[in-house]
Amino acid sequence: MNDPQHAVAGRRGPAAAPGARWPTGGAAPEASVGGDLHAERVSRLIGGRLVLDGVTVTPRPGETIGLLGPNGSGKSTLLRLLAGVLAPSSGVVTLDGRPLGRTTRRTVARRVATVEQNVHTQTELTVRDVVALGRVPHRRAWTPMSAADLGAVTAALERTGLTGRADQSWHTLSGGERQRAQIARALAQEPSELLLDEPTNHLDIQHQLDLLELVTNLPVTTVIALHDLNLAAMYCDRLLMLRDGRAVAEGTPSEVLAPSLIEEVYGVRAEVATGPGYPVIRFLRRGAEQPARCAESDRPAGTEAKAAD
Amino acid sequence: MRGARLVLLTSGGLVVLAVSVAVTVTIGPADIGTADVWRSVSARLGFGDNPLPPLREGIVWNLRMPRTLLAAVCGAGLALCGAVMQSLLRNPLADPFVLGVSSGASTGAVAVIVLGWGGGVVSLSAGAFVGAVLSFGMVVLLAQSLGASMDRVVLSGVAAMQLFSALTSFIVLTSADAETTRGVLFWLLGSLSGAGWADVVLCTAVLAGVLAVCLAHTTTLDAFAFGEEAAANLGVRVARARLLLLTATALLTAALVSSAGAIGFVGLVLPHAARTITGSSHTRLLPVTALSGAVFLVWVDTVARTALEPQEIPVGVVTSLIGVPAFVAVLYRARRKT
Numbered sequence: 243m244n245d246p247q248h249a250v251a252g253r254r255g256p257a258a259a260p261g262a263r264w265p266t267g268g269a270a271p272e273a274s275v276g277g278d279l280h281a282e283r284v285s286r287l288i289g290g291r292l293v294l295d296g297v298t299v300t301p302r303p304g305e306t307i308g309l310l311g312p313n314g315s316g317k318s319t320l321l322r323l324l325a326g327v328l329a330p331s332s333g334v335v336t337l338d339g340r341p342l343g344r345t346t347r348r349t350v351a352r353r354v355a356t357v358e359q360n361v362h363t364q365t366e367l368t369v370r371d372v373v374a375l376g377r378v379p380h381r382r383a384w385t386p387m388s389a390a391d392l393g394a395v396t397a398a399l400e401r402t403g404l405t406g407r408a409d410q411s412w413h414t415l416s417g418g419e420r421q422r423a424q425i426a427r428a429l430a431q432e433p434s435e436l437l438l439d440e441p442t443n444h445l446d447i448q449h450q451l452d453l454l455e456l457v458t459n460l461p462v463t464t465v466i467a468l469h470d471l472n473l474a475a476m477y478c479d480r481l482l483m484l485r486d487g488r489a490v491a492e493g494t495p496s497e498v499l500a501p502s503l504i505e506e507v508y509g510v511r512a513e514v515a516t517g518p519g520y521p522v523i524r525f526l527r528r529g530a531e532q533p534a535r536c537a538e539s540d541r542p543a544g545t546e547a548k549a550a551d
Numbered sequence: 552m553r554g555a556r557l558v559l560l561t562s563g564g565l566v567v568l569a570v571s572v573a574v575t576v577t578i579g580p581a582d583i584g585t586a587d588v589w590r591s592v593s594a595r596l597g598f599g600d601n602p603l604p605p606l607r608e609g610i611v612w613n614l615r616m617p618r619t620l621l622a623a624v625c626g627a628g629l630a631l632c633g634a635v636m637q638s639l640l641r642n643p644l645a646d647p648f649v650l651g652v653s654s655g656a657s658t659g660a661v662a663v664i665v666l667g668w669g670g671g672v673v674s675l676s677a678g679a680f681v682g683a684v685l686s687f688g689m690v691v692l693l694a695q696s697l698g699a700s701m702d703r704v705v706l707s708g709v710a711a712m713q714l715f716s717a718l719t720s721f722i723v724l725t726s727a728d729a730e731t732t733r734g735v736l737f738w739l740l741g742s743l744s745g746a747g748w749a750d751v752v753l754c755t756a757v758l759a760g761v762l763a764v765c766l767a768h769t770t771t772l773d774a775f776a777f778g779e780e781a782a783a784n785l786g787v788r789v790a791r792a793r794l795l796l797l798t799a800t801a802l803l804t805a806a807l808v809s810s811a812g813a814i815g816f817v818g819l820v821l822p823h824a825a826r827t828i829t830g831s832s833h834t835r836l837l838p839v840t841a842l843s844g845a846v847f848l849v850w851v852d853t854v855a856r857t858a859l860e861p862q863e864i865p866v867g868v869v870t871s872l873i874g875v876p877a878f879v880a881v882l883y884r885a886r887r888k889t
Contacts, residue, residue: 327783351786358784361777364643365831371776378774379786383767386554386834431785 284333308478351379355428376430418449564842630844633818646818651711655686656808679809741814741867750810769833816874
């Protein structure tokens with residue numbers, strides 16, 4: 243078992259001269275340290291339905307923002323808008339102050355890397371081939387991989403603990419290893435912003451923790467959609483809670499993860515233990531009037547949420 | 552090191568192709584040796600002063616050379632189209648026939664031969680090209696209105712293929728006399744027997760152009776491995792790349808079908824064979840696929856015209872006999888990966 247999470251060397255920190263990656267000159271980012279990817283009051287209609295409604299996300303350089311919310315609340319759509327593969331119906335996504343719509347796809351891909359949910363391929367690829375895809379936005383036509391390209395691939399493999407598997411077929415990897423290979427591919431893009439859509443899906447708990455440990459220790463700004471509230475509380479600096487395409491809460495994990503909000507958004511009852519460190523959420527069984535093993539509690543259903551107000 | 556391997560593969564392929572052409576030109580009912588071929592070619596190119604007798608000269612220069620070279624160009628072109636379409640559509644079974652391009656080209660050509668559309672002014676090639684563009688346009692429009700996902704493109708291609716095959720059959724059955732039917736059928740099955748220098752020049756020019764476009768987009772094609780959304784995330788302008796590359800392959804297919812008929816399975820099988828040598832990187836895959844397609848069709852056509860002498864088998868029949876088992880093998884391998 244590889245242990246990628248301890249590799250934290252900041253060789254390629256967020257301060258690595260964004261101006262150098264910004265050949266279009268003109269609107270050189272003066273104030274920003276690292277990438278500034280902002281979504282301002284973005285909305286998106288899909289098939290006549292308002293999937294996202296006036297959401298603003300402004301990650302600070304280097305921090306990890308968690309997107310929470312039930313299925314269909316707009317997390318994936320928001321990530322696609324941030325990546326620029328989907329255009330907002332209204333509002334604007336900017337990279338260093340410049341709207342994504344006025345930036346070439348290639349320029350965006352050199353700055354913003356995305357790890358999608360459960361990607362598949364039928365092509366016979368080695369792990370190294372997959373990671374090398376991250377160099378596509380950096381390469382020119384008619385030229386082979388440069389030394390810089392090869393170096394970025396090697397570094398990304400190293401960082402994700404996949405060096406030993408570089409020549410193995412993608413199809414032989416486990417789910418966790420595939421996710422790690424996709425993260426390595428994203429790192430090979432040398433981004434300043436990393437977007438991840440539920441990267442821990444279908445992974446066992448060890449791999450979930452390994453993966454989030456790896457991601458949050460990277461020297462990049464990260465926006466990550468998560469289902470698991472406890473993982474979000476453990477690993478995110480700030481959280482954005484979505485419901486029906488609207489932002490209903492934003493702040494640190496202890497600010498956002500209140501039992502009342504969890505009940506309002508997810509329709510489930512929960513207790514939140516706010517000790518030192520991160521808050522811990524304990525969900526309560528639905529059918530039981532009183533939580534199991536709480537014999538002394540004779541309070542009627544619903545008072546937990548009220549008590550926390 | 553990677554570059555060196557590409558140079559090695561490409562130059563090796565070119566040598567094999569040159570040797571294949573030189574050898575297969577000597578094979579046939581008329582007894583012609585490599586020395587005769589050399590004498591004819593060098594005289595034609597203007598640096599030999601020892602021409603062959605006119606009859607033998609005619610066999611080498613007007614019959615066998617254009618035919619062999621057209622086989623090479625068709626093999627290279629069809630294999631290239633197959634490789635590009637398979638990557639763009641993320642479908643290991645895609646080739647010019649799946650997109651209905653070949654069927655459309657056939658219908659256009661048959662309309663010119665049988666119905667005499669264009670009054671003799673419009674050539675067979677032009678008819679085939681119009682047919683290819685029509686069927687391709689239909690596939691694109693249909694797929695676009697269905698949501699443009701890649702399986703829709705393939706299904707639209709199947710619909711177009713059925714429609715244009717039916718139209719071709721209708722035209723042939725209602726309008727053609729027995730002799731024309733025989734000629735059309737032979738051509739529909741794919742045959743290089745009528746190859747002339749005009750065909751070689753046209754197809755080579757189109758192949759060169761399309762090959763250049765594809766080689767300029769090798770990393771773009773690599774980026775499609777995990778789908779269109781992933782490609783977009785890697786900085787590819789997906790709609791533009793797809794339109795450009797599919798149009799280029801449709802154009803090439805139209806040129807090839809107008810010259811040699813619908814030769815099946817080359818575009819399907821050769822890219823898979825080439826991938827086992829080169830891996831998935833299109834920088835290596837595309838040149839090697841094109842070269843192996845050329846060598847493949849040169850030899851298959853030689854078999855087709857000599858195996859049952861003096862009877863000639865349409866080359867498309869031979870490629871299908873080889874292609875169908877390979878098709879089944881690809882299906883099996885694709886099933887394992889899903």
